[in-house]
Amino acid sequence: MSIIRALKVSVLAGTLFAAGAFAPGSGSTAVAAQDVSVCLWGTITGPDAILNGMSYGARDYFEYLNQFKGGIAGQKVRTLLLDGRYKLDEELKIYRRCVDQEQAVFVSGWSTGAVKALRDQIAQDQIPFMAQSHSSEVLDPVKLPYIFIPGPTxxxxxxxxxxxxxxxxxxxxxxxxxxxxxxxxxxxxxxxxxxxxxxxxxxxxxxxxxxxxxxxxxxxxxxxxxxxxxxxxxxxxxxxxxxxxxxxxxxxxxxxxxxxxxxxxxxxxxxxxxxxxxxxxxxIYADFGADIPAMKEIDAFRTKNEIAKQDVYYMKGWFQGIVMAKAIENAIAKNGGKIPDDIRSFRKAVRTEMTSLRSLDVGGIVPEANYDTHQGTTLxxxxxxxxxxxxxxxxxxxxx
Missing domain, CATH: 3.40.50.2300 (Response regulator)
Incomplete structure (x- = not known):
């Protein structure tokens, strides 16, 4: 599959670890504005790596859509998972790569320190951002209209x-x-x-x-x-x-x-x-292995794929993938089933669709998801x- 392809939701199912891979301008093929990239980073290596199931879970959900559902709106999805190593300077570099080089329509980032440092930049870039942090200091639908968190602060x-x-x-x-x-x-x-x-x-x-x-x-x-x-x-x-x-x-x-x-x-x-x-x-999230519909999807996925972390944090990531994918799907549907040619317009449309998600069925990982308050759930x-x-x-x- 070509990385650059007009009117295609793109997915790269790869994980990069080398520090040099994160710097702007280093070895990444630019993505055309009309393409879509979902860009994630986590602590793949580093002091909090024990929790990184949530990064793999989100990536795997998009790959599940590719393998079992034909992608989003009938087109394959591209996800890029990067390693922030719980280092602020590395996370800030990755963010710029996701926005500028990868032309991501949705970004998900790791640490509280990073999302707090990026608050104003995310608003300026007008890019939907799913934080792994649950800090109340990054939850403000009015002042921070593009930042979303996945549960109670x-x-x-x-x-x-x-x-x-x-x-x-x-x-x-x-x-x-x-x-x-x-x-x-x-x-x-x-x-x-x-x-x-x-x-x-x-x-x-x-x-x-x-x-x-x-x-x-x-x-x-x-x-x-x-x-x-x-x-x-x-x-x-x-x-x-x-x-x-x-x-x-x-x-x-x-x-x-x-x-x-x-x-x-x-x-x-x-x-x-x-x-x-x-x-x-x-x-906040159901256990890995729980008797819920989402687990049936995960079981199907692991018949063909290895799951890196089988824990509750993987369930969190799968939940985030469901939410992000639904907003992207709805934005495409509202545009006549086509991906908007302009990445800025597409990002704004996805943000609007995020705030329209109410009583969303997420397969039992949480009772239901509501993003009108940018929080997903308060349960x-x-x-x-x-x-x-x-x-x-x-x-x-x-x-x-």
């Missing part, structure tokens, strides 16, 4: 945990987070808004730690002296592993801790064993590690 996830603590009779909470935008930003928003106090709780302590730390024993001793009823962790799986390991060293049980959506990794019970029992986390539930597995311990909760 980090702040809303924290509110779910706070409300649950209050309902259980808890009085005090401590918060832990790494020293980066992903960790610090949402915690600052919650603290400055007074949400903890409005919930009827008292903040016992806030502990910031290095993102790449391998020892949190001193911080655990500090937490133990504060004696909170709950510790909320705004961190990712690699940091959570260190937290629970060192908490056990000082006698703090896993059941004291609650994490956000990026702590629902099988690596936690696998690596910590009984030391992870009782840990709770926020769950989540609490899951707890029991006998080495994450088990839902609440109904779906509206985080608003």
């Amino acid at each position: 980090y702040e809303q996830q924290m509110v779910i945990a706070l409300r649950a603590l209050k309902q259980q009779g808890g009085k005090t909470v401590a918060v832990m987070h790494p020293d980066n935008e992903y960790g610090r930003g949402p915690v600052n928003v919650v603290r400055q808004s007074g949400l903890i106090e409005k919930t009827g709780l008292k903040l016992a302590d806030t502990i910031e730690f290095p993102f790449d730390t391998q020892d949190l024993t001193a911080q655990m001793l500090r937490l133990k002296s504060r004696n909170p009823d709950m510790v909320y962790v705004q961190a990712s799986t690699p940091q959570l592993l260190v937290i629970l390991r060192d908490a056990a060293k000082v006698g703090l049980p896993a059941k004291l801790f609650v994490g956000n959506m990026y702590n629902i990794s099988a690596a936690i019970p696998e690596q910590l064993g009984k030391g992870a029992e009782g840990f709770r986390t926020i769950q 989540a539930r609490i899951a707890e590690i029991r006998d080495g597995r994450y088990v839902p311990v609440s109904d779906w909760i509206d985080a608003r």
